[in-house]
Structures are given as structure tokens and as C-alpha cells.
Amino acid sequence: MKNQSPVMEQRGSYRPSPPPAWKPRTDPAPLLPDARPYRVLGTQAAAKADPALLLELYEQLVRGRRYNAQATALTRQGRLAVYPSSTGQEACEVAAALALEERDWLFPSYRDTLAAVARGLDPVQALTLLRGDWHTGYDPHEHRIAPLCTPLATQLPHAVGLAHAARLKGDDVVALAMVGDGGTSEGDFHEALNFAAVWKAPVVFLVQNNGFAISVPLAKQTAAPSLAHKAVGYGMPGRLVDGNDAAAVHEVLGEAVRRARAGGGPTLVEAVTYRIEAHTNADDATRYRGDTEVETWRAHDPITLLEGELTGRGLLDDARRQGARDAAEALAADLRERMNQDPVLDPMDLFTHVYAEQTTQLREQAAQLRAELEAEAER
Amino acid sequence: MKNQSPVMEQRGSYRPSPPPAWKPRTDPAPLLPDARPYRVLGTQAAAKADPALLLELYEQLVRGRRYNAQATALTRQGRLAVYPSSTGQEACEVAAALALEERDWLFPSYRDTLAAVARGLDPVQALTLLRGDWHTGYDPHEHRIAPLCTPLATQLPHAVGLAHAARLKGDDVVALAMVGDGGTSEGDFHEALNFAAVWKAPVVFLVQNNGFAISVPLAKQTAAPSLAHKAVGYGMPGRLVDGNDAAAVHEVLGEAVRRARAGGGPTLVEAVTYRIEAHTNADDATRYRGDTEVETWRAHDPITLLEGELTGRGLLDDARRQGARDAAEALAADLRERMNQDPVLDPMDLFTHVYAEQTTQLREQAAQLRAELEAEAER
Amino acid sequence: MTTVADKPSTTAVKPASMAQALQRALRDSLAADPSVHVMGEDVGTLGGVFRITDGLAQEFGEDRCTDTPLAEAGILGAAVGMAMYGLRPVVEMQFDAFAYPAFEQLISHVARMRNRTKGAMPLPITIRVPYGGGIGGVEHHSDSSEAYYMATPGLHVVTPATVADAYGLLRASIASDDPVVFLEPKRLYWSKDSWNPHAPATVEPIGRAVVRRTGRSATLITYGPSVPVCLEAAEAAREEGWELEVVDLRSLVPFDDATVCDSVRRTGRAVVVHESGGFGGPGSEIAARVTERCFHHLEAPVLRVAGFDIPYPPPMLERHHLPGVDRILDAVARLQWEGDS
């Protein structure tokens, strides 16, 4: 430490020491996002993209769009309690799933059933919460998908903790956590990103900025230049990407995942996209936004974009296109059929999993319900 | 909105529209803090500083240092339950108080009794919480000082709400809220800054980065380039200032206060300083830091710095210096004397202020205690 | 002002829903007092996910009915600051479980600021919380957390069961100089009774229970969403030869010992009914204090019919969890009647 004692001279030339030990902890420049969302499709960067990947993304987008439509239809048939559609956001959902290795973990929000399905989860299991027969319809360990999370942003510290734990155990596992633009306002978002940066945890935070938190537009949610700019305040890189450009989202997430795996710490990715449907089937979007805005975004549709690129480069022929559609229809048909069967429920499950070992109290309450059910059955 | 429909051409030249409506909401460049803490003392900027202000700051610093020493002494005499000293941080405490107009509001943390005293609060009242005879020892409206706040960062949304309310009522009142480096990790910090920026509320957030949160050094608290860098993620300017340079802190806060008053919205100021004493009298700082670090910072003492400047410019003669010391001693003597008197307490106060109107239940409980006290008195 | 069930007083009275009454109470409060400010997630343009604030932003402007950023601690914390400056914030928490992030602000500040400052800084904040189940909501949308609020001194805890009370109690809560947690039984939002939104409406004082149905066999002590269930149970009980009295608490804090104990002393038997979990739930306090005060009048222990001590079930199973008529009658049957073993 130089200049430990301030120099005290008479008049003018007085020059005390700088505050001891102060230096920027990180260089902020590389943490700042680009001025505009990064894009691949229709740019030079597209040439470098792996055609097989582009085709896989395309097939998944088509499948995802069909899945969203089918799930929404199921709400009308009373087969789902509620469905928050990701129509228009399929590029983010699909790219998030595809950017991960099998050993990695996905932390979806309540809107991200599609990401879970794209990662391999049975769509019926993915929809259990929204059908209403149980909370989480799958064993999270099977596909390494955390329970769909409803309390906003609360899954983010979980992702950090899991990624940190994996690193402590010596596993090169990455966690990718998804959250909405609205969710970034929650304290848990802040705490999670800070923990991740301090611990250099291998996490990727994907914010789907779809313009709204239910009815609240982004302008009432934040005054930041972009949500990606929040990254610099945690000392991690922020990346801004066109969320309807599946290739771009995949590339940006892929880079972030690789950096995390290599020990480079977390990244915050903001994907700019749009929620084409209402918040859920129960919402009436006409109360807070106009059709023109929706139409503008429909014109920037993730499937159309990718299809344009693939067609332009001669990578997509009619057969392939039809194949994608057929696969999507098959998924929808299977989903329809299985969701139309009433789930077999055991009310006694209410008491089985509250604790590892049932307490006396819960045994008593279970006995009460059992007796009631038996009496009901006899009637 | 131009380019609403993506252009779909065959091969190469394919150029879809950019994501609709995307533009940075604010230009990030002016929000970013300087690379090094801003300083006035010993720099060219000092020449522009108002000598009267410098002298006032000086007298307050001397007084503040003495106040800190006296309060710490009172803990040893059992006259205070606990005292978190701001020794070494007096420049921030004093500048915060002096940067405000009378109609403005100060939101101190538990460490900031000195700021409250510098703003005109009776030191005995300021110490009520820490003496233990009541929680808040003053009417917050009198000097527009919110209660000293112990749960970290929870006072920040209060400051935002108050500033917002004042603006709604048409009053040009500014709120200045103080928080520590550790407090910036709390979710409430995040939510408060976000609300402030979205509402363009007239608030100034002053983070005293004193290097530690109890035993935890800044490096375990954040990986950010600086705490001031957090500002950009909210869309407000971040300012970094040498927290031991009273003139610099005063100037930066003054600017932020003026901007807020003029409708320019909130500012985040990080003042880099150092906690010279242990966390409180109950803490043992030798468990987590070495003497050399402390000594390095003692050499960058806020009083010495300002004294150097004033002496160098011939603004401080022995009489004036002695005057400052005498005033400080008078404050200490008065504090000592009054704190050495046992406060007169009425246990029935426990029930008086829980609700506007005492509930039957509390009346019953009050009667019970009254009976007990009477029985005790008779014994 | 009433201490027995409100009855339609004019023939012009048309059915209105609880949602309408709440909305009218907010509108009248906003109109009556410029310091009242409504705030929360989606309360402005959308009018709230339950439409309770519908039209208020349009009528009073966005400064009086404000869409906040999505952060419950921030909302309540900002409301504290606004109240410090003399406003009367009315905060909406979108669902019961989404009030949890605001607990620190609630417990450490909202409930304590008046006491902390020896009365110098009261916080007249109303926190509206749609609570309870029975609407087919998925996880986190059907919690009943009144036990937490009850255990926090400094808060009032109020919950209406009728359309008229929804209006009267919400107006009183907003007018209160103390913080009120105003619990709205969401499955009663669309229930209608004969309340006339155009008649001059009554502001109900906080802290008074009401006897909704008289009877001499036993007392059902209940509140909010369980009031209609208890009334139904009382009707069904007549077949078994029991005349059940139904007390609607309306306010959990302050607790109206007089009305409750008066009833229990007359009937000698009591069952507390609520949706919230039983263990450490509101019914435990109610049973304990009634027993303390009416011990020698009791023919049987005060029983509790409550939700099970489990996380709130998924929609398809919630009917097994919610206290219904049968479970209430079973408890009544266990009240050690003459001739029981």
C-alpha cells in the first residue's frame, strides 16, 4: 500500500492519499450487454450455424407451437384448470432446453412447461400442476427439471444453490433458470444473482422479457436500459438477445452454459420476445393492450423466422416440413387422448408426503378422511 | 412501426425485421459511475468549494467524532445497551445531514445516529433505541428523521414511498436513505431502487461501503465492479465518491438532491469509507481483520483530510480549531450528564401505543400488569 | 352497527356480489378522502385479477390507483413510506400466498411503527388479501394464512362473509388509523345477497362479531368463507334435532369475546369452523379463550373443524380438505349430548 500517510503541505499542493485499497472489483466494460439484441437469423452469423441444429430447433418450435395450442384447447374442454401459454415464446423455451446437457438442470417458471417438454418430460406429467391432480407431476431428478415454480423468482436461488452444490461435489453440472420480466422486480431475483456471482456458481439466468407481467407493461416494471443491464450490478456478464430468433438464443445460452461449466461463473441473458396469447386462458388481454402491437409481433414470429432462414438456405424441403408437422400432430393427439382420461386420484395421498414419517396427528386426520370416504362409498 | 412483415427471400439476402419496438429505455452511459471515487479535498475541485461549508463540515466532523467516542464510552459504563460506532465514517454521516433542506426527510440505518444528530436531533433522543428505554426516542415528524432502522435495507422502500407521496401531494421534498454495503444484498434494496426509478421518486440512496458487514468483507458480499454500478440496472445514475472526503460526499449528495428535487429521479451514491471501530462494542474485530488495514484507513481519516485542506488554504486558525473542539466537548459533557440519569419509565406504555384504541384484551393485560406492579410496590 | 344478520330493508334492493360491494367501498373511499391510494399488481389498467379495482384507475387516475412493479415487499414497504407522509394506502396482494414476501415489512414495520414511535407515526394501511380455497386454484392460490396475522400484535385482522359486510368493513378498515389485514374470501367474491349498491351504505365498526342465526343447542363459531357452510350445516342440523347458533366473527383481531362467550354460555357447546389448518390455526386461539372464559358452562370441549394440517391440496382434491356440512355435523354429534356414552 503506497502513500499510507497523507501529505500535509501548506497551500495549493496538498495531495492526500487515495482511499486505501480501492479498485474496481471487476472491469465493467465486458459485462455490459450490446446496444441491440443479438441476432443470428438473417444475418452473417447464420452462415456459421449448424444446419442440423437449425433443423432440430425448427422441429421443436413447430412441435412447441402445437403443444401450446393443444394445451390451450384443453382448458376450454375443462381438462386443464389453467394454462399460461408460451405461444410466440417457443424460441426461448426450446433453446433453453436444447442448450443444456443431460446432466444439467432446468429451473422453469410456471409458464415454461414447454421447455420441460422440449427437454424430454412427458407432456402429461408436465401439465399435472395445471390439470390440478397434483402439484408437481414428475420426479425432478429423472430429467433434472425442478418443479414448475409459481411464486415468481423464488426458483432462482434454488438454481444457484443446486449449481453451487454440484460444484462443491465436483460435478460439472450447470443450472439454467427461467424467469419473466416481471419476476426481475422481486427481491429473490436480486439475491439469487448476487449469490451466484459471489459464489461464481455455474448458473445461467434466462429472462424472457415478453413485454408484460399479466397486464403490466415493461415500462411500469423497470426504467433500466435493458434487463440485461442488471448484470453489471452483480459483476456478471449481461447478454441481450432477440428472443424470437431461436438460433441466437441457442447460441447465447450455449456460450453462457459453456462459460459456467468452465468455471467462469453466471450469466444473465435477456431474451426480448412477446407473449402472443393472454396471460392465461382466464385473462382478457384486450383490457390492457391493442391488436396492432400483437400483430407487429406476430410478424416477427419465431417459426416464420427460422423457416425463412432454412428455406432461404435450401435446408427445408416440403417433406421435412411435413414431417415436423406430423410429429407435432402426433404429440397433440397423444396429449389430447391422455388428458381426456380422468386421472386416478387417491385422496389419502394428501397425508402421505407431508413428512418422511407420518405424524400421529396426520395419521388421525387420515383415518378421519378414510372413514368419511368409506361412509360416502356405502351411501 | 416499420417492417412489420418479415421479408422472406430465397437464399442469402434474407433479412427479417428487428424485434418490434425494441430500444434501450435509457442510455446507459450517463448512468455508469466513474472508474474511481470522486474526490474534492486535495484536488482542483477543492478550490471551488465554499469555505463556509468546509468549515461547517469540519466543525460537525469534530463534533461527530467526539459524539462517537462518548457514546462508545457510555456502553462501557452500562449506559447504552449497545453502540454501533460511525467513527471513521463521520464524513458520510455529516454530509448526508447537511445535504438536505429542512423539509426533506432522512432515513437512517441503525448505525446512523450521528447523521440524525448532525441534522439537529437531540443526541439523547437519538440514543433511546440503543439505551433501551424505548424503540424510537423521537417524533419522526419533528426533524423529519425516520426511525433508526435495524432490519437491514427495509427503510429503503419507506424512503421511496414517502418521497413518492410528497410528490403526489405537490411538495418538493426529497428523501435521503442510508444503507450499508451489506444491506445492498437484501431484496428490499433491489425492490426499493426499482420502485424509485420507475416512479421517478425524489430519493437519494447513500450506500456507506465501509468494507464490512459485521465480519463479512465486501468481496464476499458482491462481485460487482462497485456498488454504484448497481444503479444502471435500475435506470438511475450511480455515483462513486470517496466517503472520507466530506466535501466530495457533500457535493455528490447535493447534486443528487437537487436533481431529485427538480424531478430528475433517484440516484445511487456509493461512498467508499471504512469502519474504524468494531461492528459494535459487543464485537471483536480482531477475529476477522488485521491492524494494518485499520491503520491504512486511519491515515485517510476524514477529519485529518479536511483539516489539511483548511489549514493548507489558511482557513483554519488555532482559535477556530479550538472552538470546534470546545463545542464537541460541550456536546459530550451534556450527553454524558444526561445519559447518566436513569430514564423515568412507565411500564404501562407497553400497552398504550399498540393500537389507536386499546383493545379489551390489552386493557385486561394492562390491568394485570398494573396489579402486579402495585403488589410489587407494596412489598 | 347491527348485531344480528342484516336483512333487506327495502323492496328495491337487488342482489349484488361481494366483488361489487368491495369495488364500491374502494370507490367511495377514494372519492371521500383524497389521501386514499390503491396500489398493487395489476390493480390499474386491468382492474385486478379479480376485478375488484375495476374502473378505479380510469376514474381517479393512475396516481390514485397504481400498477406497481411486481414485488410485494416493495409494495408494502412503499405503502409504509406513503403512510408516513400522511396517505392512506390500500394495498392489494394478488393472492394470499403472494403476501409472504412482504412478511418482514408487515411484522417488523407495519405492525410496529405506531408502538415504536409512541403513537407519533401511525400507519393507516389496509392490506387486501384474497384468501382461501374452493375456486380450483393451482398451488399457491388457495392459502389461508390468517394464523400468521393473528399472531402479530399491532395488526387488525378483518374478514367479511356477506356482501353488506364486505362494503362496511372495508370502508371501516380504510378509515382505521391502524393497519388492517383485510382478508377477502375469494370463493365468496361472486356470491350475491340482497345488498343495494345505491342505498346509503353502513360502515361496520371493526371488532364486533354478529350472530347470523340463533339456536340453543350449540354454537358454531366461524368467519369468512366458512360462514355460508355453517349456515347450511345449521339448516341441515335441524333434521337431527339440533338448533345451531352461528356466530360470524368478522374480525379476528380485535376479538369479540363478549358476543362469542354470550352465545357459548347460552348453548353450552361450541364448534369452531375454518378452512385454515387446524394445528396452530385460528381455531386454537378461539377454542382456548372460549374455554378459559366459559369453562363451567361447557358440556363438552370446544371442538375444531378445520382444514387438515397439510399444504393446501391441488384442485381435484380440495373438496376432501375443505370443512363441509358433514364434517361440521360429525363434530356437533361429538359434543357429548345426553344419552351419549
Add this chain to the structure above:
Amino acid sequence: MTTVADKPSTTAVKPASMAQALQRALRDSLAADPSVHVMGEDVGTLGGVFRITDGLAQEFGEDRCTDTPLAEAGILGAAVGMAMYGLRPVVEMQFDAFAYPAFEQLISHVARMRNRTKGAMPLPITIRVPYGGGIGGVEHHSDSSEAYYMATPGLHVVTPATVADAYGLLRASIASDDPVVFLEPKRLYWSKDSWNPHAPATVEPIGRAVVRRTGRSATLITYGPSVPVCLEAAEAAREEGWELEVVDLRSLVPFDDATVCDSVRRTGRAVVVHESGGFGGPGSEIAARVTERCFHHLEAPVLRVAGFDIPYPPPMLERHHLPGVDRILDAVARLQWEGDS
């Protein structure tokens, strides 16, 4: 394993403090199981503000005993993620009131994850919370919030009153596959009894109350910081001719009805004693359930001696708030003894 008060078994036993026993429990747990991780504010280098984690970071490394950033929701949320990956986090909340920011994580995730996933994802997290008053702490440093935890299904709530239990119950809590809120009565941290830190120590099963003193006149039901007070009261009561039995609950969830009711049925009278506020406090549940189960054995209503229903007082007034010997004896005197009016 024991169901009566532990007695020193060897002559080599030296007094140890509860703080030492807790520390030893953490050390033994860290040593026994590599998946145990201690984390919280100041738990590393400093060893915690109460020094309970003293030396652990030095011995096991900072990865096993970690100073976290200052954010309680983040700490608990990160612990959830760590537990999802198979670790056993032991989280320290610095003071009771500073656990409030973590309530959403606690209620919405920690308490529900096992149930949510039908057992696929249990969360073996121990949350250590120094609680209660009596140490001259300024505002926010003396809260007792066990009522909130009790009302949250899915949590275990455990609190020791002796040095031996501090060790045995903390080991058991860390070993539990369910989340445990482990409440440490901070004013007993420095209390010593004859526990031998070098002897092989017992892991106490969770969920069993213990009779600390036998008596046939009435039962004092208590836990944590109020246990020594009750024992003192029982001693003093002998002068009045009462032989008081003292039951230390040790675990509020699960609740040991058998031990408690067995005692109350024998004595016919009971007083619940705790520091936490009375209204909606733990005592309400205890009084209600004991009454339900022992009604015909009761000579008098179960009474409650609790903190007043006020925010915790400042240090200079706390002695008026805390239930002491006199207040307990006053309650015992009101248990309607033969010859009372």
C-alpha cells in the same frame, strides 16, 4: 431416548454451556456426514455472533461453513437448491426477526417441496434460529415467532431447554430428512449443566416431550427458555403446597400428545407457559388440544401464561413482559382449587 430428565451419569462430567453443546453438535455432524454444510451471515471467520459456529470454518474449510451475502431469503433459497442436489444445509438466521425475509422461501418451498413432489424431493434443511428475549437486546433482537412456524405444515419445530438436549436434538434435526426449524433459546446459550462434551452423546429423537419434574397438583407445559422458569416456579410452589409437574415439550411439531395428556390426566390441571405472545401463540394450540383430549379430567380450564400481546418491549421494560415465577404461580392459584369460590 430418555423420557425423564437427564442425570449426570459419570463423575467425570463437567459443566458445559448450551452454546458449547450446539457447537459440538455442528462439529460432529460435519465430521460424520460430508453432505452437511453450515451457512449464514458471519458463521465463518467470525464463528457467528453467538459463536455457535466458532472454529468450524477453520476446521472444515469455508466450503463447509460459509459466510454468505447478507440476504436471508437468498440464504434459505440457496439452501433449498443445495438440498435438491443432496446436501444437508444447516442455515443460521442471525436473530429470530431476521428470519422474516425468508418466510416465502420457508412457507412456499421448504415446507412443501416433499409433498409437492410426492416424496421425490425431500429437503433435509435445518434452520437454526436464536429466539426469545431476556438478553437486553434492542428492537428486533428478542422475537419469539414459533407460532408462525407451528402453523406451517411440513416443518418440524424443535427447541431444546437443556445442554444435553441442545446436542441431541440438533444432531437429530440435522439427520432428519425433513426441514426442521431449530429454535435456540438465546438466553440459555450460556446456561450450563452437567453435560460431558467428551462422552459419547445421545441423539434425541424428535417429537418426544419429557417430564422434567414430577408432581401431582398441576402440570406446567412449557418449552425452551421457559423451562428453567417453570422449574423455579415448581420449586417455589412447594411452599404453597402445590406439587407441580413440568413437561418440557422439546418439539412443538410433531406434538407429543401422549406425554402431555398423560400428565394432565394425572394432575387434572394445566398451565401452558411461554414467552411468545399469548393471542394466537403456541399456547392456544396446546390449551385447545389438551382440552379436547382431557376434558373430563380437567378440574379447571387450561390456563396460559405468555408474553403480552404487544411488540417485544425495549430492554429496560422486558422484565415486565416475560412470564416469571410470580405470574406462573398466580395462574396456578387460579386453577380452581378445593375451597375456591
